[in-house]
Amino acid sequence: MNARVGKRSVRGSHSLADKNCVGEAEETGQGAMPFTPFHLGPGAAFKAIGGRHFSFLVFGGTQVLMDIEPLVEIIRDMPVLHGVTHTIPGALVIGLVSGAVGRPVVQMVLNWLTLTHHRLTWTVSFISAFVGSYSHIALDAVMHRDMNPFWPLAEGNGLLGLVSVGSLHVFCLVAGLLGAGAIAVRAAVFGKEN
Secondary structure: OOOOOOOOOOOOOOOOOHHHEOOHHHHHOOOOOOOOHHHHHHHHHHHHHHHHHOOHHHHHHHHHHHOHHHHHHHHOOOOOOOOHHHOHHHHHHHHHHHHHHHHHHHHHHHHHOOOOOOOOOHHHHHHHHHHHHHHHHHHHHHHEOOOOOOOOOOOOOOOOOOOOHHHHHHHHHHHHHHHHHHHHHHHHHHOOOO
8 A cells, every 4th residue: 555545546637526436426527525514414313313412513523624634635636535534543533633622612602602502521522523533434435436444454445335426415414304303303392401
C-alpha cells in the first residue's frame, strides 16, 4: 500500500466527487454532492431511539468534522477524497475530538438559545460522536470507491456498492423522517423533557 491511506488511482479528473462515487454519478455524469445532509437522517433515528442519551447536535458536528478532509482534497483537486479520516482509526480520532469539543459547544449553544434541555454528559457526548464517526464511514464506504475503511485491519472496501446510491439515499431519508416523526410524537405525548 502507498504511504497515503487509500491512495488508489482514479482515472481522469473529477468534478467534486463524481469519479469517487459509484452509481448515479457515474451513470449520469453528474457529480455527487460531497457534503450531504443525508448523514443526518440516521442521526434523527438514533436520537429517536436514544432520547436524552444521544445528542443529535454532537452527531451533526461529527459529520462536519468527518468531511473536512474530503473538502480539502476537493479544493486541492486530488483524486482521493476519502483518506485516513474515513478509516477505523481515523473515525476513532474524529470521534474523540468531536466528543471532547462537542459537549462544551453544544451546552453553550443550548444555553445561549435558552432551550429547555437535559444536561449533556461526557458519556452522551462521546457516544454520539462515535456513532456519528463510525456511521459516517459505513455510509460513505457504500458509495465512495476511494475509501479504504477497514485500514489497517484489511485492504480495500468490501462495502462498496453493497446497495445502490439511490437506495442508500432513500434509506437515510426514511430514517430521518421516521426519526423526526418519533421525536415529535414523544414530545407531544411525554413533553419536551423526555
